Amino acid sequence: MIAYIMCFILFLVGLYGVITRRNLIKIAVSLSIMEISTFLFFTLIGYIDGGVAPIVDPTDPVKVYVDPLPQALVLTAIVIGLATTAMLMAVIIRLYRKYGTFDIREIKNLRG
């Protein structure tokens, strides 16, 4: 249970960072922390105490296997997360070239 709570705290740490940080890069890092906490949560769901990797061994029928599906899902989600992070970084670099700063308080053209 403690692992799940830690994972939720990690999510909140990321959320806190997204809300309070003023540096664009730090916001992106906080977003990645949230992402990682979600992935951790997914892997924890599939984990079974004492389980081994799910490569079925017919000679030992009582062996306990962990759930392989969340692992497959997390792999997919990590790839997606890579794409979003790369996209975000590309936009941040472009923003830096336009404004010459990473401070989000300086970037406020759109209002209303």
Added chain:
Amino acid sequence: MNPLIPLFVIIPLAGAFLIMIIGRFIEEFNKYFTSLVLLLLTCISFYFLFTTGEKIFVYKVGGWEPINSLPIGIYMVMDGFSVIVVCIINLIGFLSAFYSISYIKRYTAGNYFYALFCLLIGGMNGVVLSGDLFNIFVFLEISVISSYALVAFGVESNELEASFKYQILGGLASFLILFGIGFIYWKTKTLNIADIKASFSSGYNKTTYLFIQILILSGFGLKAAIIPFHAWLPDAHSSAPSPISAMLSGVFIKAVGIYVIIRLFFNMFAISEGMAVLITALGTVSMVIGVFLAIGQWDIKRLLAYHSISQMGYVVMSVGIGMILVSRGTKPEIASLAIAGGLFHLVNHAAFKGLLFLNAGAIEYTIGTRNLKEMGGLAKSMPVTSATSFIASMSISGVPPFNGFFSKLIIIIAAVMAKFYLLAALAVIVSIITLASFLKFQRYAFFNRSNNSKNHNIREVPFPMVFSMVVLSIICVLLSLLVIPEIRDAILTPAINILTDPVKYSTSILVQ
């Protein structure tokens, strides 16, 4: 097994790939190929619209049959509700792509534009057709990432800022959705929507269930820009190139936001009255606040973007009223009427909001500004744009012969019959304010005297743009035919039946 269903995802994805490869060698390949691909998809989707009816088509990817009647493969599902949304996506997508043929000359890198456009369409089709939660997430991310890139396509400071804001809030929404999916998998050990429904119906923990519902609602609510989550929408939709604004506002927020909320809350969760009241309240708040935020805007695309929030509020409110009645189990015919009003307005909004954004793009294309104060007198020099935008403005504000009137009328009648008099009154008031706001748009853009001397030698936009606008305005008028009972029975009623019947969706998928 219907082999045509996966084509909606395969063709756009393959199209994006081919555009990047062949587009390098052949100059004009990208624009005509995209339009051709989307025309083909539109034809297939209309074929499905006329053949689906009450049937539910299931395609099992890779041919994985269920074991012990438990689904183990990926399912793609086409039913009465998803077919309507697929038709909207591909039709508006085709018209926007055709419109882009002239419009996109303002930008460089046409190949990237059309490849991202195809990915956007493929992702949205996947979200709508997917039968399990994790694929909804994957396709959602495909379409959302391409929309991030398309919003920033101008790479000026405004576009980049809007895209950054959109990416932060969109990323937050994605993680909330992923968390929700994780919780659902934890509790049910399955990801298939029909199977989750069956698994939940055999008992669940109330607190966890509520937590999952809140996670899913806030995640997809962020994507649909319902009011407390709306901050990104006016920036993103006004900064994108105009055909993309038409796609985002006309289709995107419906396909990845409203559609998934309606689908999951009707067909996956058991509807509880508290959640139904919450959804109705969110819809009403977006309807009212959206229009008040819109009325002070002088940038046409920002004005239209705020009206999108308000009009989506109508849809959510109306579906929410239906949800309340279904959860109480009383007056099923009024519940169907309310849901019919919501779905009808969803279709109508795609047509007229797409058209309005194309008009805004045409104005920007000719005079190079989006500020209403700098326009004027365009009615003489741009007759087609003026006429089509007049039709769209009258549709969105609910003036009788056009489609918006009938859907708003159905929504208001349903609210009155369900004894939600306050909501009916608010719907009427919001409609009047919408009319005022669009009269302002018409007057300043088209009928005022021009105070700008360079506006004298402007001409109508090129043929592809005119064609798309004229077709959409014809659709705007034709859609009012949906109010005739026979046509409504053929198109809207199967969608309503699948939503209001609590077990039809899950049982008919699980037996196939």
